[in-house]
Each structure stands twice: as C-alpha cells, then as structure tokens.
Amino acid sequence: MHQPKRLFDLPYRQLELFPNLNMLNKKVNGKWVAVTSQEFIDLVNEVSKGLIAYGVQPGDKVGLISENRLEWNVIDFAIQQVGGVVVAIYPNISDADYQYIFSNAEIKLCIVSNENLYHRIEYLKKDLPTLNHLFMIDEKVGLSNISILKEAGKNVEQKEVDTLKNGVHEDDLVTLIYTSGTTGNPKGVMLTHKNILSNSIAADRPTPTKAYDKSLTFLPACHAYERMIQYLYMYKGMQVYYAQSMDTIGEDIKEVEPDMISAVPRLLEKVYEKIMAKGNELTGFKRQLFFWAVQIGEQYDPNPSQRSLIYNIKYFFAHRLVLSKWKQGLGGRLGAVCSGSAALNQRLMRLYFAAKVNVYEGYGLTEASPLISVNSYQDGVLIGSVGPAIPGVKFKLAPDGEIMVKGDNVMKGYYKNPEATAEVIKDGWLYTGDIGQIIDGKFLKIVDRKKEMFKTSGGKYIVPTQIESKMVESDYIEQFMVVGENQKFPAALVVPSYQNLKDWAKDQAPSLLNLSKEEFFLADEVVKKIGDEINRFNKNFGNWETIKKFKIVPNEFTIEGGELTPTLKLKRKVITQKYEHLIQEIYR
Numbered sequence: 001m002h003q004p005k006r007l008f009d010l011p012y013r014q015l016e017l018f019p020n021l022n023m024l025n026k027k028v029n030g031k032w033v034a035v036t037s038q039e040f041i042d043l044v045n046e047v048s049k050g051l052i053a054y055g056v057q058p059g060d061k062v063g064l065i066s067e068n069r070l071e072w073n074v075i076d077f078a079i080q081q082v083g084g085v086v087v088a089i090y091p092n093i094s095d096a097d098y099q100y101i102f103s104n105a106e107i108k109l110c111i112v113s114n115e116n117l118y119h120r121i122e123y124l125k126k127d128l129p130t131l132n133h134l135f136m137i138d139e140k141v142g143l144s145n146i147s148i149l150k151e152a153g154k155n156v157e158q159k160e161v162d163t164l165k166n167g168v169h170e171d172d173l174v175t176l177i178y179t180s181g182t183t184g185n186p187k188g189v190m191l192t193h194k195n196i197l198s199n200s201i202a203a204d205r206p207t208p209t210k211a212y213d214k215s216l217t218f219l220p221a222c223h224a225y226e227r228m229i230q231y232l233y234m235y236k237g238m239q240v241y242y243a244q245s246m247d248t249i250g251e252d253i254k255e256v257e258p259d260m261i262s263a264v265p266r267l268l269e270k271v272y273e274k275i276m277a278k279g280n281e282l283t284g285f286k287r288q289l290f291f292w293a294v295q296i297g298e299q300y301d302p303n304p305s306q307r308s309l310i311y312n313i314k315y316f317f318a319h320r321l322v323l324s325k326w327k328q329g330l331g332g333r334l335g336a337v338c339s340g341s342a343a344l345n346q347r348l349m350r351l352y353f354a355a356k357v358n359v360y361e362g363y364g365l366t367e368a369s370p371l372i373s374v375n376s377y378q379d380g381v382l383i384g385s386v387g388p389a390i391p392g393v394k395f396k397l398a399p400d401g402e403i404m405v406k407g408d409n410v411m412k413g414y415y416k417n418p419e420a421t422a423e424v425i426k427d428g429w430l431y432t433g434d435i436g437q438i439i440d441g442k443f444l445k446i447v448d449r450k451k452e453m454f455k456t457s458g459g460k461y462i463v464p465t466q467i468e469s470k471m472v473e474s475d476y477i478e479q480f481m482v483v484g485e486n487q488k489f490p491a492a493l494v495v496p497s498y499q500n501l502k503d504w505a506k507d508q509a510p511s512l513l514n515l516s517k518e519e520f521f522l523a524d525e526v527v528k529k530i531g532d533e534i535n536r537f538n539k540n541f542g543n544w545e546t547i548k549k550f551k552i553v554p555n556e557f558t559i560e561g562g563e564l565t566p567t568l569k570l571k572r573k574v575i576t577q578k579y580e581h582l583i584q585e586i587y588r
Helices: 007-017 037-053 070-081 095-105 115-127 146-153 158-166 193-202 224-236 246-256 265-281 284-297 309-329 346-354 418-424 464-471 498-508 510-514 517-522 524-538 572-578 580-587
Strands: 024-028 031-035 061-065 085-089 109-112 133-136 173-178 188-192 214-217 239-242 260-263 336-339 358-364 371-374 393-397 402-407 429-439 443-449 477-483 491-496 549-552
Touching: 007 037, 007 070, 007 193, 007 224, 024 070, 031 037, 037 070, 037 146, 037 158, 061 070, 061 095, 070 085, 070 158, 085 095, 095 115, 095 173, 095 188, 109 115, 115 133, 133 146, 173 193, 188 193, 193 224, 214 224, 214 246, 224 239, 224 260, 246 265, 260 265, 265 284, 265 336, 265 346, 265 498, 284 309, 284 346, 309 346, 346 358, 371 393, 393 429, 418 429, 443 464, 464 477, 464 491, 464 524, 477 524, 477 572, 491 524, 491 580, 498 510, 498 517, 498 524, 517 524, 524 549, 549 580, 572 580
Parallel strands: 024 239, 061 085, 061 109, 085 173, 109 133, 214 239, 214 260, 260 336, 336 358, 491 549
Antiparallel strands: 024 031, 173 188, 358 371, 393 402, 402 429, 429 443, 477 491
16 A cells, blocks of 8 residues: 555555554453454444434534543544544533534534533533534443444445545545643644644654554543554554553553553653652662662663763663663563653653663644654654654744744644634744754754743743743652742742652651641641752752742642643643632732
8 A cells, every 4th residue: 555645544554564463452351352453444434334324424523522442543533534524522621611612613423432421412412503413432221322323324335435535635624623721712723634644654753663562552542642643553553452541551551561652741750659659668778779779760861972881880780670670560561652741850751761661752732733853762862852853844943932843744723713823823834832942953942831931020031831840850749830920039839749748757757647638738847848849959940930939739730620731731820710829828
C-alpha cells in the first residue's frame, strides 16, 4: 500500500504489512483478548453501516464521549469512513460545556460509553435541538445500545461504505476537538486527515520502537496527544493494550511488559512517589544505599559527553544495585515514555533516564495536531527543553518571544469562529500563545504561557509556570500555584505531599502523626518545613520573583474538583476564585 492519505487508511495498511498482528488488546474476565487487524476492520465496517442506516451523511457531526477503550477506536474510524466529523468530547466536563459543544457543533448523533453518560446527555437532550439519536457502548436493557445501531446496519451493503470512503480526501475535516481552556467557552479546533496523519507519520522518526512492540494506553483517547500517539502505534505496527483503569496501571504494566507508553508528568510523579515511599521504609545500610543511588541518578545526563569518568563509575554501581530495579518494577522492557501536556521537573527526568526508562519530553497543542517538538534518541536530548522540531514542522520566535509554528499539522481554524482564527493564524504561522527560547539553534525551551504572565504592582513581570515547575521538584510539595497579579510581590497556594511529610515527621516531629490531615497541615512545624523548601528553591530566581508568602491548601487540585483541565493544567481562574479568602489573607 502507498503512504496512507486518510486516517482510516491506517488499519488497512496495517493489515497488508502486518497481517498476523494482535492489533488491539483488552482484558476480558481476567485474560487479555486480542483483536487482529482484519477483525478490527470488520468491526469498523459494521458500525459504519449502522451510521449510514441512521442517516449520517458526509460532513455530519457525530459526538463520541468515552473513556479510552477499544470501542473508541472502532467508532472513531467508523465515523471517518462515511465522511462524518468526529466530535471527540471528554467524559468529565460540565453540563454547561456539553450543552455548548453540542449546540456549536450541531451534533446529530452521539455515542457514549456508559449508563451515567447516557443519562446525562438524555437529560440535556431537550436543550439540544440537533441531536436525533443517542447510543451507548455498554449493554443495558431498556436503553439504546450500540447493538441496535449495528443491527440496522445489516441492511446496508458494504459497497455503500466503500463509495463514501472513496469520496473522502486528505484535506477534508475529520474531527472537531474542543479545547478545554481555562476561561470562556471552549473553541472547536478543526483538524483534517492531513493535519493529524502528517503529525503521526512525522512522530515515527523520534519514536524508538518497531513493529510488534507493545504499548500500554490509558490517557483519554479524545485528547489530541493520545489520539495521535494511537494512530502512530498503528502506523508502526505496534500492539496496543488498553489499561483496565487508571487504578490498575501498575498491575497492567507488569503483565503487559510494554516497550513504550505515553504519560503526563503527574503520573510519572506518582510512580516516583511510590518508589520513594518504599525507600523510606528501608533501614540501616539498605536505606543509605537507596538514597545514595537516587542522589547519583538525579545528576545523570543522557549525553555521555557530559558525564565524567568518576561519575560513570558511581553511576555503574548505583544503577546495578538500585536504579535497575525501577525498570523491572515497570515491566522490565519499558524503554520509552513520551511525556507531554505539562512540564516534568528536571530532577525526575534525570532519575528516569538513569534507570534506563527514557522520558522523552515533547511540546504541542491541539491546534498543531498536536506535536511540534520532542526530545528523542534520534535527534538529541536536552533536559529542560522540549526538544527539536519534528520532521515537516518549523518553529521560530516572534519579537516578544512567542513561539510560532508552521507545517501540515496546523489546524484549519476554530469552528464558526473566524475572529479567533485570525488572532492565532497569520501568514500561515500559528501563534501558540507560549513564550519560548531556542537553545543551540535547535532545542526549544518553554518559558511560559503568554496569557499567564502577569505584572506585580511594581511593574515586574512574573512567569508563574517557570516558578511552579521548579517548586514541585521538592519532595514535600505536590502542587503549587503562583498568585500576585497587581500585588506588591508574588505568593503561592501550596498543596503539600501528605505522605512524604508524614515520613519526615516520623523522625522530626512524631507528635504530629496523631493529628488529622487538616490539623497536620496547619501545624507550625509543617508550615515551617514548607517555607524552608520554598526558600531553598527561591534561590533560583531574581528577588522580584521569589515567593514571599504562601498558604497551604489541604486538598489536591483535581479534574473532578474543577481546579484542573482534562489535561491536568491548572485552571487559574477557578482556583483563584475558590481560594480567594486565602489569597486575601496573604495580602491583607
């Protein structure tokens, strides 16, 4: 087969090149069950026929609301094949966002994964005038299950599907992805087959895997990042395994023994915290050895030329005695982790590289399909950067430092929003809204979100993400948000690491262990410990940037609580409003 032109060409290409591949794998009754390329194509055609039977025509918008699962991919390709536009929606957004997206996109048919989502959309249906049909993937008596749609498709000939497939071109709109955003209504990013496919093919070069290697997938498939990665897996002919849930990832990794995963920094931080918790349980010489090895790992540089002979000798023993166990705990084969969505602190990245679990940090945004740059074994790794541009993509900096991007991956624009489109696409360049630096003429470094920078009352610019990413390198700080726009100095809301502080308290303040979590965080000793950690990292910043005061927030920022976007970015406006009383106390 020639190079694929439409996204739905991928499984057919895979069938031709890797006919015996266990393409997709999910756990059923305690056992991993494989779906081959041919079986997958049959499932896709079955749903495509059902969509035709229910009146879906080229250009129609079809909603897909589901967690990451095999059926998501089946429905995704089925909609594409008939020329429909996949409106990929997060399962955990607000009812207000659902109403806006359904109305803005004029969704005619929607497929959801479970009963809870079915009832949510059914309840909103009276305010969704364009929605004609609603189906559910899970089987439930009395509800419109997807089996009803498939049954209707039995009266449709395969040649009808093939005719519609032949009418789809690479420049046709394939999906609308509504950006979660931190303010205002979400915007519908219009992406074509060419946009996303060019990105997936370009990502082949920096990805250190080959056909028949295994991957474990668990991030939301509706997110442009994970979606593009799944198309990449298909292009490379890899075997994809679906994690049972976010809670079973550790168990699934050990069983599947993947060669590669994609992850967000928060997950990698959680894995690190579990490892460190086990290290804290050790005593005597074993404990000393563990933390010595961690210290050596934190100084690791992936570039051999940057490591001295003395360091290499120390690292040899640190890896052999301690750090190699980390990789074994992650299945033993995991050689590549693609990290995106937010910055991963550099100390952790060095540790993972030292354990030979290479974390390749990249950068992108939905409007760029999404990948722009990534560190890689092919083109070089510079810790602290998000790597060089991927093939076919260019970036440069505007006079104010804003990152500009050009390539086949750049979106068509925002749906029904030409004004917003004109603000970000000028002369073919996508203005990302991120401030960057280019190091050695090659590596891109993200400094901050242009819209998130603010001034103090003294007129000094503050770059919050730069400070935040440094502060969470502390073992005792879980989450950190800088505040202080138009105030005399920057301050912060801090979510401490409860487990690590309890481990610290065992030796330093054992009387605190009898307190409740809220009382524990308010204790003078804990407040002083967090203050000491902040002051330690303040040394990395200019005097006007240092955090002068802070308030502890006892509960973690979460998606469910509304403080994080589905991609785990801070919703600054929401957090500011929610904890306004604490911020007022700081500046009173």
